[in-house]
Amino acid sequence: MLLDFNRLGGLRVALSAIAFLVGAFLLLPIVVIVLLSFGSSRYLQFPPPAWTLRWYEELFDNPDWLASFATSFEIAVVVAVAATLLGLMASFGLARGRFPGKEALRALFLTPMVMPVVVLAVALYAFFLRLQLNGTFVGFVIAHTIIALPFAIISISNALEGFDKSIEDAAVLCGASPLEAKLRVTLPAIRSGLFGAAIFSFLASWDEVVVAIFMASPDLQTLPVRIFSTLQQDLSPVIAAVSSILVALTVLLMAVAAIFRRGKPA
Amino acid sequence: MTTMTLTREAAVRAPRRMAGFWPTSPALMLLTVFFVAPVLGLLLRSVLEPQPGLQNYVEVFGSTTYLRVFVNTFVVATIVTVVTLMLAFPVAWFLAVAPRRWASLLFAVILLSMWTNLLTRTYAWMVLLQRTGIINKTLMGWGLIASPLPLINNLTGVTVGMTYIMLPFMVLPLQSTIRSLDPATFRAASLCGANRLQVFTRVFLPLAVPGIGAGVLMVFVMSLGYFVTPALLGGTSNMMLAELIAQLVQSLLNWGLAGAAALILLVVSLGIYAVQFRFFGFKAAGEVE
Numbered sequence: 001m002l003l004d005f006n007r008l009g010g011l012r013v014a015l016s017a018i019a020f021l022v023g024a025f026l027l028l029p030i031v032v033i034v035l036l037s038f039g040s041s042r043y044l045q046f047p048p049p050a051w052t053l054r055w056y057e058e059l060f061d062n063p064d065w066l067a068s069f070a071t072s073f074e075i076a077v078v079v080a081v082a083a084t085l086l087g088l089m090a091s092f093g094l095a096r097g098r099f100p101g102k103e104a105l106r107a108l109f110l111t112p113m114v115m116p117v118v119v120l121a122v123a124l125y126a127f128f129l130r131l132q133l134n135g136t137f138v139g140f141v142i143a144h145t146i147i148a149l150p151f152a153i154i155s156i157s158n159a160l161e162g163f164d165k166s167i168e169d170a171a172v173l174c175g176a177s178p179l180e181a182k183l184r185v186t187l188p189a190i191r192s193g194l195f196g197a198a199i200f201s202f203l204a205s206w207d208e209v210v211v212a213i214f215m216a217s218p219d220l221q222t223l224p225v226r227i228f229s230t231l232q233q234d235l236s237p238v239i240a241a242v243s244s245i246l247v248a249l250t251v252l253l254m255a256v257a258a259i260f261r262r263g264k265p266a
Numbered sequence: 267m268t269t270m271t272l273t274r275e276a277a278v279r280a281p282r283r284m285a286g287f288w289p290t291s292p293a294l295m296l297l298t299v300f301f302v303a304p305v306l307g308l309l310l311r312s313v314l315e316p317q318p319g320l321q322n323y324v325e326v327f328g329s330t331t332y333l334r335v336f337v338n339t340f341v342v343a344t345i346v347t348v349v350t351l352m353l354a355f356p357v358a359w360f361l362a363v364a365p366r367r368w369a370s371l372l373f374a375v376i377l378l379s380m381w382t383n384l385l386t387r388t389y390a391w392m393v394l395l396q397r398t399g400i401i402n403k404t405l406m407g408w409g410l411i412a413s414p415l416p417l418i419n420n421l422t423g424v425t426v427g428m429t430y431i432m433l434p435f436m437v438l439p440l441q442s443t444i445r446s447l448d449p450a451t452f453r454a455a456s457l458c459g460a461n462r463l464q465v466f467t468r469v470f471l472p473l474a475v476p477g478i479g480a481g482v483l484m485v486f487v488m489s490l491g492y493f494v495t496p497a498l499l500g501g502t503s504n505m506m507l508a509e510l511i512a513q514l515v516q517s518l519l520n521w522g523l524a525g526a527a528a529l530i531l532l533v534v535s536l537g538i539y540a541v542q543f544r545f546f547g548f549k550a551a552g553e554v555e
Contacts, residue, residue: 002462002470003449005363016368019360022353023372026379026433029390032400036393044393046400086296089289097286105290112301114539116491118508119305119528122515126311127304146301149293207383210493214515227385231498235392243386250381254374 030247037240044237055241065226065242072223075137076205079144083201084194086145087152094153095160113150117210120146125214135217143211148201155200159193160186195260199253309532312525322526332510332527339507342421342496343489346428350436350485351478353429358440358477362447380434388498391427392418395499419501427499428489435488436481443477483542487535507531 005012032046037055039048059065094106112120124143125134133139163186171181187194209224216225227239312322326332361369379387394400395417402414417423447470455469456462471478493508500506505513507527514524 002452002465003363003444003447005365008363015356015360016364018353018356019364019368019372022357022433023375025353025430027375029387029394029430030379030382032394033386033390043398045398046403086293090293093286093288093290097290099284099287105294108297108302109290109293111536112297114487114536116508116531116535118491118493118511119308119532120301122511122524122528123304123308124300125515126308126521127300142296142300146297149297153293203381209385214512224383224385227389228494228498231385231389231392235389235396239389240393243383243389246383246386250378250383254377254381 033240034244034247036237037244039237042237044235044240055237058238059241062238064221065238068221068223068226071137071220072206075140075144075222076202078141079148079205080198080202082141082145083148083152083204084156084197087149087156087197087201088194090149090153091156091160095157096165109153110150112146117147117208121211121214124211128215134215135220137220139215140212140220140222143215144205144208145201147208147211148204151200151204152197155196156190156193159190159196163189192260199257305532308521308525309529310525311521312523312529315522315525322522325523326526326530335505335507335510336530338504339490342424342428342504342506343486345421345425346432346489347482347486349425349429350432351482354433354436354440354481355474355478357433358437358444361437361441362444376434376437379430384431384494387430388427388495391423391430391499395423395426418499421500421504423499423501424496424504424506427495428492431495432485432489436485439480439484440474440477443474443480447473479545480542483538487538491531491535 002008002011008015036044036046036048038051038053039045040050040052040054041048090109094102094109120143128134128139133142167189168181168186171185172178176184207224208222209228212222212225213228216222221229223242227242230236230239313320315322357372361372364372396402397414397416397418399417401417402411405411406414417426451473452465452469455465460468491508492506493512496506497509497512500509508531511524511527511531514520514527
């Protein structure tokens with residue numbers, strides 16, 4: 001009865017009301033920011049006194065913002081490729097290997113996901129000071145790959161564990177080389193896991209801010225770093241414009257993911 | 267690809283007991299050099315700088331300033347966890363039982379909020395909560411308050427902003443637990459004479475404990491080490507541990523103390539995850555993504 005929506009009685013109203021309010025709580029800030037990005041008030045008055053595209057013009061006229069968009073995108077693409085490749089290999093080892101310390105190794109691979117990012121950020125910052133990697137593209141890629149790797153490994157491992165290895169063995173029996181069997185049978189079968197790994201790794205890097213704040217130099221700033229340092233000075237409406245573009249990208253990504261999921265046999 | 271051929275060759279040459287280890291080695295090397303070594307290095311500095319000894323730990327635990335940061339960190343993490351649980355439980359319940367259309371709509375909203383850039387969400391709350399923000403303007407417009415409430419750069423701001431960010435991490439494990447419950451158990455309880463409240467407290471809640479535990483521990487640990495939102499929505503008087511570590515490194519260049527604070531944060535966080543791993547297994551701990 002507590003699990004049957006139609007027999008909840010008064011509770012049904014209460015649950016629905018709370019669900020509605022929490023939904024509004026989650027949605028409204030995002031909606032407000034998108035509306036304000038088209039509002040004319042520099043002080044973010046709501047409702048806006050008039051509508052304008054001024055903040056988007058300011059954004060696109062500013063080479064620093066554009067450079068940060070490009071930097072973030074380039075780093076995230078390289079990280080997605082690197083983390084997916086490393087994650088694929090590591091997942092093969094974790095899923096099929098039989099060696100002592102395998103569970104400890106799995107735990108080590110997942111640790112960057114559960115430990116406080118600020119500790120990793122400070123530690124890497126100190127290390128990179130010596131290697132002079134702070135503020136470099138390579139430095140960002142290394143740091144973000146470490147953060148993205150657990151997501152890639154979880155996604156690929158899940159797919160690999162759901163794949164029956166005897167199909168790969170059958171291909172080998174039918175005359176394929178072991179490598180050919182992996183490339184032409186196993187990889188296509190786990191492609192949704194690989195796709196997920198690439199997406200999650202991309203997002204882990206694209207949204208990462210704490211490590212980036214420490215590592216960034218005036219010349220090389222990812223988008224989150226530029227937003228963070230701007231926010232410490234003022235709540236410029238240009239950030240509302242940047243935010244709205246990011247929200248639009250998120251919605252787009254969710255739509256792609258939904259289509260992708262629908263296309264897959266259940 | 268190279269590793270796959272490498273696996274083959276290695277399997278022939280390497281001792282049998284390391285079978286399948288080699289593909290993991292590139293990732294292991296990356297983590298050893300750029301993760302394990304730097305973190306150990308930072309922690310070591312806490313007992314080596316400025317001179318070898320435990321003076322950094324004496325200072326951290328002995329000074330009221332740092333003690334206040336610890337207390338504040340735990341207070342904020344606790345408040346955020348409790349508020350998040352209170353909001354997330356009914357939402358998860360709704361998601362698990364409501365008609366599919368409404369549940370998937372709410373689910374989409376939760377995912378949208380979760381996938382929206384962290385700084386975008388924090389910025390939104392800075393705008394909403396500021397002195398001349400929408401919330402204060404609305405309340406004053408309705409005549410409920412005479413002057414703007416201080417909603418930002420204090421505990422209120424941090425709590426609202428962090429609860430907003432943590433909600434999905436509590437809702438998702440909870441709703442998957444509730445969804446997996448067997449309605450027959452509930453029917454059995456009421457056939458045996460339990461009333462609604464008893465079914466709720468004696469059957470529903472105990473069965474939901476794995477989900478509640480997973481969500482609570484995860485949100486609590488994430489809150490303990492959170493940096494961005496407290497830094498932007500919090501005030502100077504209620505600094506949290508992660509901000510302290512950042513400040514010790516960036517402004518004070520006190521690496522010894524930063525290392526000590528980092529070790530404390532790390533031990534507490536990983537300790538709590540170890541407890542969770544012990545009681546709920548690894549699946550629960552890694553369920554977030």
